Amino acid sequence: MHNHHADMSPFKRLLVDLLMASIFILLAAFALWLIWITFFRATFDSGLITVNNQTELEQIATGAGVSREHFHNIDQAVLEGAESTSLCLKCHGNYPHSKAPDVRAFLNAHAFFTACETCHIKPAESDNIVYKWLDKKTGAELNKLEGNPGSYGAMIVSIKIEEDGTSRRLDESADRQFIEEYLALRATFNADQQAEAKFRIHKDISQKPIFCDECHMQNGLLDFRSLLYPPVIANRLETGEVATMITRYNEFYLPTMFDPTSKTRGHNNRPDE
Amino acid sequence: MSHGKNERSFVRLTKSQRIQHVILFVSTGLLILTGFMLMGERWVIDMFGSAGNEIFYWRGIIHRVAGVAVTLVCLYHLGYVFLQEEGRSWIKDMLPRMSDATHASQNVSYMLGFRETRPKMERFTYMEKIEYFSVYFGMFIVIVTGIMMWTEQYWPKFWLDIADAFHLGEATLAALAIIIGHIFSVHYNPHVYPMNKAFIDGKISESMMKEEHGLWYEREMERLAAEEAAAAASGGGRNNA
Numbered sequence: 223m224h225n226h227h228a229d230m231s232p233f234k235r236l237l238v239d240l241l242m243a244s245i246f247i248l249l250a251a252f253a254l255w256l257i258w259i260t261f262f263r264a265t266f267d268s269g270l271i272t273v274n275n276q277t278e279l280e281q282i283a284t285g286a287g288v289s290r291e292h293f294h295n296i297d298q299a300v301l302e303g304a305e306s307t308s309l310c311l312k313c314h315g316n317y318p319h320s321k322a323p324d325v326r327a328f329l330n331a332h333a334f335f336t337a338c339e340t341c342h343i344k345p346a347e348s349d350n351i352v353y354k355w356l357d358k359k360t361g362a363e364l365n366k367l368e369g370n371p372g373s374y375g376a377m378i379v380s381i382k383i384e385e386d387g388t389s390r391r392l393d394e395s396a397d398r399q400f401i402e403e404y405l406a407l408r409a410t411f412n413a414d415q416q417a418e419a420k421f422r423i424h425k426d427i428s429q430k431p432i433f434c435d436e437c438h439m440q441n442g443l444l445d446f447r448s449l450l451y452p453p454v455i456a457n458r459l460e461t462g463e464v465a466t467m468i469t470r471y472n473e474f475y476l477p478t479m480f481d482p483t484s485k486t487r488g489h490n491n492r493p494d495e
Numbered sequence: 496m497s498h499g500k501n502e503r504s505f506v507r508l509t510k511s512q513r514i515q516h517v518i519l520f521v522s523t524g525l526l527i528l529t530g531f532m533l534m535g536e537r538w539v540i541d542m543f544g545s546a547g548n549e550i551f552y553w554r555g556i557i558h559r560v561a562g563v564a565v566t567l568v569c570l571y572h573l574g575y576v577f578l579q580e581e582g583r584s585w586i587k588d589m590l591p592r593m594s595d596a597t598h599a600s601q602n603v604s605y606m607l608g609f610r611e612t613r614p615k616m617e618r619f620t621y622m623e624k625i626e627y628f629s630v631y632f633g634m635f636i637v638i639v640t641g642i643m644m645w646t647e648q649y650w651p652k653f654w655l656d657i658a659d660a661f662h663l664g665e666a667t668l669a670a671l672a673i674i675i676g677h678i679f680s681v682h683y684n685p686h687v688y689p690m691n692k693a694f695i696d697g698k699i700s701e702s703m704m705k706e707e708h709g710l711w712y713e714r715e716m717e718r719l720a721a722e723e724a725a726a727a728a729s730g731g732g733r734n735n736a
Contacts, residue, residue, distance in 0.1 A: 227688050227689055238689045239689075241689075242683070242688070242689045246679075246683070249674045249678060249679075250674075252670075252674065253670075253671055253674045253675055256531070256667050256670055256671055257671070259534050259667075260664075260667050453545060454544075454545055454547060454548060457548045458548075461548075
């Protein structure tokens with residue numbers, strides 16, 4: 223059988239063999255990688271797992287490898303508290319969103335690093351509003367984001383710049399003293415008095431909150447770059463997987479068998495909370 | 496048939512078939528490359544740095560363009576095999592036959608050393624037929640699921656998740672089949688190494704045809720002999736006139 227390879231000069235044959243061997247190795251590596259991602263690559267970050275060569279009995283005997291933390295997976299919102307200074311959380315708690323089971327996890331995750339008023343007090347168009355990261359404890363403005371995503375020890379807070387140049391947080395209410403008094407005495411109020419007080423306390427709260435896609439979009443309410451995010455992350459937050467995920471989850475599909483609270487599916491889950 | 500430098504060669508792929516094959520392999524290569532970028536290791540993606548967003552933006556565009564190209568060539572091929580004489584001859588020879596099972600078992604025996612000679616096979620061997628019809632199956636899966644994911648706003652997440660799993664699964668299978676089954680067996684085949692040029696010039700050498708497609712070779716030889724005899728007869732007739 224005729225083979226062109228045999229007709230080549232030794233040097234040319236060597237070059238061809240090297241080229242073909244390189245292609246072979248490249249393709250074989252790619253094929254092995256495909257097999258790796260299909261069957262062996264874990265969906266979690268294996269770097270997070272501490273390897274312990276002790277047997278289970280040895281671990282129990284020595285106490286090694288046994289978590290000394292809570293048995294359940296407790297997230298930082300519980301361990302650290304969402305924001306101790308917020309009056310809202312005194313009634314609504316660290317997990318204030320509970321009405322929409324399909325999306326409440328997303329909303330509560332945001333509550334850990336987003337002040338309530340950022341979404342729930344919709345500024346008027348004429349208002350000059352800036353959004354800043356403020357330290358949860360000191361209230362000081364951050365000038366750098368350090369730590370795991372969202373865990374910067376700070377919250378995104380909406381701040382209104384008044385015409386005279388002064389600024390104030392949107393949740394700074396003139397009724398603060400009234401709210402604190404109400405919280406202290408509410409057990410003594412009857413239902414009508416409580417309703418009246420709640421109406422006054424919530425008078426600044428927008429009926430419809432700011433929804434995810436009003437911020438997670440290009441030129442949205444939040445300028446992620448001025449919120450100290452690196453450009454790559456900022457782009458991702460406003461155009462990439464985050465914005466795409468919101469579009470997908472706008473009509474959230476969850477099989478009925480996993481949703482004990484709803485008899486009908488396909489409702490719009492924009493939260494009204 | 497034509498005569499090469501040292502030996503005769505026969506037409507293995509026509510111009511139309513070669514063009515279809517080029518469009519198929521270029522677009523499939525781009526689809527594999529741009530598709531599996533989504534499964535890329537984090538450290539590789541991080542190497543793109545600030546250009547990552549731009550690269551991934553173009554990744555999506557190229558993947559869709561290549562997807563459209565592969566869909567069009569598949570549709571063209573369907574028209575080709577049903578509407579054109581050349582295509583009908585192709586699909587007729589490609590259809591599975593009982594003899595393929597016999598050839599498969601004989602070929603396995605030959606490769607295991609239980610048989611002295613390779614079985615004489617047709618224009619398309621059983622392996623080529625399996626590969627060819629696998630492309631139909633695979634293309635159907637990836638095109639349908641690809642269109643679903645492209646029009647994701649019209650589909651419930653439940654179906655999109657299924658489409659995603661099928662698209663990735665079939666793409667993985669197809670990529671492995673192309674690398675291991677096609678490239679290695681076609682181009683790293685010792686008969687033609689370092690490259691089977693049939694996809695460029697459309698020719699197969701007489702020796703390879705005899706070795707790998709013995710029955711087809713014998714038929715071609717009979718046809719050529721008949722043609723030559725007919726030509727000789729008609730030439731003789733003219734001489735007699």
